[in-house]
Amino acid sequence: MSATDQPDLFPEPPDPTVMPGEASASQPLAARMRPRGLAEVVGQGHITGEGNLLPRLVAQNRFGSLIFYGPPGCGKTSLAESIAAETKSRFVRVNAVMSNVAELREILAIARRRPEARTILFIDELHRFNKSQQDLLLPDVEEGNVRLIGATTHNPGFYVNPPLLSRSHLFRLEPLAPDAIAGVMQRALADAERGLGARRCTADEKVLVDLATLCDGDLRRALNALEVIVLSLDEGAQITPAELEVFARERRIRYDADEDEHYDTISAFIKSCRGGDPDAAMYWLAKMLAGGEDPRFIARRLVILASEDVGLADPMALPLAVAAHHAVDFVGLPEAELTLAHATLYIATAPKSNSATLALGAAHAALKDDTVQPVPLPLRDKSGKASKANQHGKGYRYSHDYPEAISGQDYLEKPLSLYTPKAVAWEAKISDRLARWAELKAQLKARD
Numbered sequence: 001m002s003a004t005d006q007p008d009l010f011p012e013p014p015d016p017t018v019m020p021g022e023a024s025a026s027q028p029l030a031a032r033m034r035p036r037g038l039a040e041v042v043g044q045g046h047i048t049g050e051g052n053l054l055p056r057l058v059a060q061n062r063f064g065s066l067i068f069y070g071p072p073g074c075g076k077t078s079l080a081e082s083i084a085a086e087t088k089s090r091f092v093r094v095n096a097v098m099s100n101v102a103e104l105r106e107i108l109a110i111a112r113r114r115p116e117a118r119t120i121l122f123i124d125e126l127h128r129f130n131k132s133q134q135d136l137l138l139p140d141v142e143e144g145n146v147r148l149i150g151a152t153t154h155n156p157g158f159y160v161n162p163p164l165l166s167r168s169h170l171f172r173l174e175p176l177a178p179d180a181i182a183g184v185m186q187r188a189l190a191d192a193e194r195g196l197g198a199r200r201c202t203a204d205e206k207v208l209v210d211l212a213t214l215c216d217g218d219l220r221r222a223l224n225a226l227e228v229i230v231l232s233l234d235e236g237a238q239i240t241p242a243e244l245e246v247f248a249r250e251r252r253i254r255y256d257a258d259e260d261e262h263y264d265t266i267s268a269f270i271k272s273c274r275g276g277d278p279d280a281a282m283y284w285l286a287k288m289l290a291g292g293e294d295p296r297f298i299a300r301r302l303v304i305l306a307s308e309d310v311g312l313a314d315p316m317a318l319p320l321a322v323a324a325h326h327a328v329d330f331v332g333l334p335e336a337e338l339t340l341a342h343a344t345l346y347i348a349t350a351p352k353s354n355s356a357t358l359a360l361g362a363a364h365a366a367l368k369d370d371t372v373q374p375v376p377l378p379l380r381d382k383s384g385k386a387s388k389a390n391q392h393g394k395g396y397r398y399s400h401d402y403p404e405a406i407s408g409q410d411y412l413e414k415p416l417s418l419y420t421p422k423a424v425a426w427e428a429k430i431s432d433r434l435a436r437w438a439e440l441k442a443q444l445k446a447r448d
Contacts, residue, residue, distance in 0.1 A: 029227035030220040032194040033184065035078045037086055042184055043176035043219075044075055054079075054171060061087045061118070063169070065141050065148035067126065069156050070173030073218030076151035079173075080122045083149065090117035092146075096128035104136055111146045119146045126150035127159035134161045141167055175217025182208035184219060185226050201230045203239035214247050262293070269344075270301060274309045278348040285344050295336050299325040302343045312427040313353035320346055351425035359419035366416055373413050406437050408444025 035041045038055060041048050048055060057063035063083075068076040084091035092107055111119040121137075123129065140146050141164070148168065150156075156165055185208045188195035208226075215222040229243045265288055272280035288298060303321040310317035324343035328336040382393030397407035421431040 028224050029188060029195065030073075030223040033188050033191070033223055035075075035082050038079070038082045041075050041078055041082060043180040044079070044173055047171050047173065048079075053169070057169075058083050058086055061089075063147065064144070065150075065164075065168040067150040067152065067156055067160065067165070067168045067170045068173055069152055069154075069170060071175050071217060072153060073215075073220035073222070074173040074175055075219065076173060077122070077124065080120070080149040080151065084120045084122075087118065087120075089120045089147070090114070091120050091122065093122045093124065096123055096125040096133075099123075099129075099133075101133060101136060104133065108137075108140045108146060111140065115145065120149055121146040122149045122151070124151050125153075127152040127154040127156075131161055134164050138163055138167075176212075176219050177217070178209045178212035181212035181215065181217070181219050181222045185212065185222060188223060188226060189230070196227065196230045199230055199233075200236045201233055201239060207239055207241060207244065210241065211244055211247065214244065261291070265291075265293075266297075266301060269298075270305060273302075273305050273344065273348045274352065276348060276352065278345050281344050281348040282341065285340060289333075289337055289340070295328045295333055295340060296325070298340055299328045299343070302340070302347060305347050308357050309352050309354055310347055310350045311353040311356040312430055313351040313422060313425045315426060317347055317350050351427075353422040353424055353427050355420060355422050355427065362416075362418040366418065376411070376413055378409065379411060402444070404437065404440060406440045406444070408441045 038048050038058060046052070054063075054066075066080075066083075068079055070076060080093075081091065083089075090111075092111075094103065094107070107121060111117075111121070126134075137146075137148060138161075141148050148164075150160070150168070152159065156170060160168075182205060186203075186205070189197065189201060189203060191197050211225060211229075212222050215225060225247055229239055233239070233243070265284055269281060269284035269288065272284055285298065289295070299321075303318070303325055306317040306321040321343050324339050327339040331339065377391065378393060378395040378397075380392035381387060387393070397409045399405040399407050401407070421427045421434060423431055
């Protein structure tokens with residue numbers, strides 16, 4: 001059999017107005033209730049609203065490759081299928097976890113033989129394709145043989161090859177609001193064709209909003225939870241708060257260690273501590289602990305914060321953070337949560353100074369931008385015969401021989417001003433002390 005005689009592995013749906021992969025009664029409720037067009041997609045008005053870029057591209061059927069980036073259950077797959085249905089395009093769906101190079105080559109070869117079908121290749125979990133697999137897509141994306149729609153929960157800037165990213169429109173989707181999710185669940189309860197209408201169960205709006213809240217913006221999770229609840233009740237029953245208790249007890253925080261949620265949450269934690277907001281800092285700390293974050297990682301960040309953002313404004317912050325780090329190793333979870341809370345509150349409520357950070361940066365800049373200064377002769381080590389012969393240490397003034405240990409000596413050949421104390425808390429005293437020393441030094445120099 002020649003290549004052109006091979007059967008079409010991905011035939012067009014007989015009725016192009018039917019969504020690709022038409023839902024059957026055996027599928028989960030979330031699959032059966034998928035939107036049939038862009039107008040049915042909820043919660044992403046910044047993308048699907050009238051006059052925005054995506055609806056205009058779809059209406060003209062002139063879009064190229066698209067990448068949808070957002071958390072689970074926010075509508076990435078629904079958008080892709082809606083676009084395919086509205087543009088009457090041939091829709092091929094693969095999951096990057098299960099796909100391979102051989103399958104991709106076959107899909108692309110068929111798409112090249114059928115240019116009139118305007119094939120849309122939807123790749124779910126695009127971030128799981130390695131560089132070679134992503135590079136394989138480039139020639140056919142470039143030639144327009146396929147229009148790629150990628151879906152990812154990860155930041156495309158880190159996981160998608162730059163050449164592929166540059167050839168795509170990137171759209172960020174947001175978690176759905178509880179009200180939007182509750183509205184879809186209400187439709188699912190009433191829809192006898194695709195939803196749960198045949199069972200005639202009902203629910204107050206507040207109950208559905210509460211269930212949606214438990215699902216953290218994930219519509220798929222909310223619909224599947226609703227289906228479980230309805231199937232566990234008698235026909236015509238009312239869904240009450242009692243049915244939600246089991247989901248509340250088993251609620252899991254969406255938190256992917258070493259991935260976007262990890263970095264975003266620790267960033268929020270650090271910025272809350274730096275910004276002096278103990279309530280926000282405790283919230284993000286609790287989220288990380290509930291999500292299974294390594295407590296030693298949190299403790300290390302607190303040690304860094306103690307020097308980077310508190311610094312000399314409260315010199316006790318660093319030893320306390322280091323003690324917390326040791327205690328986390330010594331005690332372990334769950335009791336170590338108290339230690340982390342203690343250190344977090346101390347650092348969040350401590351006066352702040354980044355003078356150490358700025359001084360170190362200024363010193364690095366001075367080394368980079370100018371010639372490296374030699375050590376002045378009076379400051380050099382004078383031990384050893386050769387050093388003494390070269391008069392190392394000659395002219396050094398022993399600080400303790402002078403009032404307040406200020407000798408008036410310079411410790412750089414070309415004096416620099418790198419450290420500027422902040423006028424806060426403990427560091428304000430340092431500022432006053434340095435001003436006094438500068439005055440003493442000037443007086444001693446005037447006598448020389």
